[in-house]
Amino acid sequence: xxxRPRRSCLYMPGANTKAMEKAKTLAADVLLLDLEDSVxxxxxxxxxxxxxxxxxAGGYGKREVIVRVNALATPWGRDDIAAAGxxxxxxxxxxxxxxxxxxxxxxxxxxxxxxxAAASLWVMIETPRxxxxxxxxxxxxxxxxxxxxxxxxxxxxxxxxxxxGANRAAFFTAMSLAVTAxxxxxxxxxxxxxxxxxNADGFRAECEQGLEFGFDGKTLIHPTQIDxxxxxxxxxxxxxxxxxxxxxxxxxxxxxxKGVIKVDGRxxxxxxxxxxxxxxxxxxxxxxxx
Numbered sequence: 001x002x003x004r005p006r007r008s009c010l011y012m013p014g015a016n017t018k019a020m021e022k023a024k025t026l027a028a029d030v031l032l033l034d035l036e037d038s039v040x041x042x043x044x045x046x047x048x049x050x051x052x053x054x055x056x057a058g059g060y061g062k063r064e065v066i067v068r069v070n071a072l073a074t075p076w077g078r079d080d081i082a083a084a085g086x087x088x089x090x091x092x093x094x095x096x097x098x099x100x101x102x103x104x105x106x107x108x109x110x111x112x113x114x115x116x117a118a119a120s121l122w123v124m125i126e127t128p129r130x131x132x133x134x135x136x137x138x139x140x141x142x143x144x145x146x147x148x149x150x151x152x153x154x155x156x157x158x159x160x161x162x163x164x165g166a167n168r169a170a171f172f173t174a175m176s177l178a179v180t181a182x183x184x185x186x187x188x189x190x191x192x193x194x195x196x197x198x199n200a201d202g203f204r205a206e207c208e209q210g211l212e213f214g215f216d217g218k219t220l221i222h223p224t225q226i227d228x229x230x231x232x233x234x235x236x237x238x239x240x241x242x243x244x245x246x247x248x249x250x251x252x253x254x255x256x257x258k259g260v261i262k263v264d265g266r267x268x269x270x271x272x273x274x275x276x277x278x279x280x281x282x283x284x285x286x287x288x289x290x
Contacts (some may be wrong), residue, residue: 003281004064005029005289006148007233008226009190011068013038014047020054023063025120028226029217029289030064035080036071036095044076048083048190054089062289067123068093072105081106091120093150098129100140107144121145127159131174138181149182150219151175153192166202168209174233179214191215197222207232240283243276 009030011178012019015038023031033054039047051067084092090113094106106121121144123137124130130137140146153164153171162170168217174271175191182189191210194203207218207229217227235243249255249263250273260269 003278005217005234005282005286006064006188006190008220008229009066009150009217010220010223010226011038011193014051015039015043017050017054021287022223023057024061026063026223026226027224027230028220029064029230030066031060031069032093032219033064033089034068035076035217036068045079046231047074047170048080050085052087053117053237055084055089059275064091066091066093066120071095072102072109074076080284081109082113085110085115088114088116089119091122091147093124093147095124095125095152096127096130097125097137098127098154099133100136101144103137103144110145110224119145120147122150124152124155125149125174125178126155128156131156131177133182135178135184138185138187141185141187146187148188148190149178150190151178151192151215154195158190168206175210175213176213188216189214191218193219193221194225197223197224200224200228204228204232208217222244234286235283236280239279243279243283246272246276247280264282 006029009032010023010026011032011034012023014033014035020033033051035044035047035051055065055067067084069078069084069092071094072078081092092110097103099252103121103123110119110121115118123146125134156171156174157164164170179189194206196202203225211220211232217233220226220229246268249261249268255261257280260267262268
């Protein structure tokens with residue numbers, strides 16, 4: 001798993017140059033420059049040019065810049081990938097991916113488009129078939145750039161006719177399967193958007209729920225959501241302090257070779273050491289963004 005923070009992943013419409021410029025001042029970990037849902041068909045070409053120009057111009061600092069393209073099956077997908085590849089962002093987000101075969105096709109398209117060797121492939125998990133094929137999609141990480149799952153629960157609700165409700169119970173299975181498959185293959189998992197921008201309490205509650213499911217961060221639709229997502233998906237001070245204590249304890253000479261030790265009165269195993277190292281790595285990576 002990458003220690004790169006992806007707590008807040010903010011969608012920015014590619015047709016809006018002012019928004020993409022404003023993004024340079026925002027505290028989002030990831031900027032998702034969008035050519036898909038937020039862009040009407042008659043301005044797809046314009047948005048593609050504007051996004052490519054924005055990425056080439058740079059100025060986004062330590063923020064991870066990902067371009068969301070249209071699907072390969074659409075009239076715009078291949079042109080989007082070619083333009084993004086020439087601009088060389090940190091990665092590409094593909095919508096409505098439903099199989100490992102599609103992941104490999106997207107990876108080949110990225111290679112052909114000239115994406116940097118380190119550029120990552122993110123995929124939207126937002127259809128019933130994607131949930132049914134989730135293990136196959138995750139396993140396609142082998143030999144590809146696949147790095148991250150992004151939940152698209154609005155689309156999944158439309159496709160399944162589910163009524164999400166305040167607690168998203170209709171999506172518990174899909175969310176859990178996506179996180180489980182991501183963890184099995186070492187991928188990042190990002191929770192879906194929260195639509196009620198004005199409901200700050202509801203947004204925080206959904207972030208906390210996403211954290212409980214195991215997500216690494218959340219996709220956002222408005223800058224006002226950034227600070228809450230950054231706070232919820234960051235390790236707490238107590239968690240970091242506990243993690244450092246575990247690492248220090250296992251490093252003591254008297255604990256060499258032990259699989260179980262006592263740390264601050266708690267029985268602590270090697271699995272806790274691995275988690276402690278992850279927590280500290282994430283905390284340090286967040287600090288490095290400041």
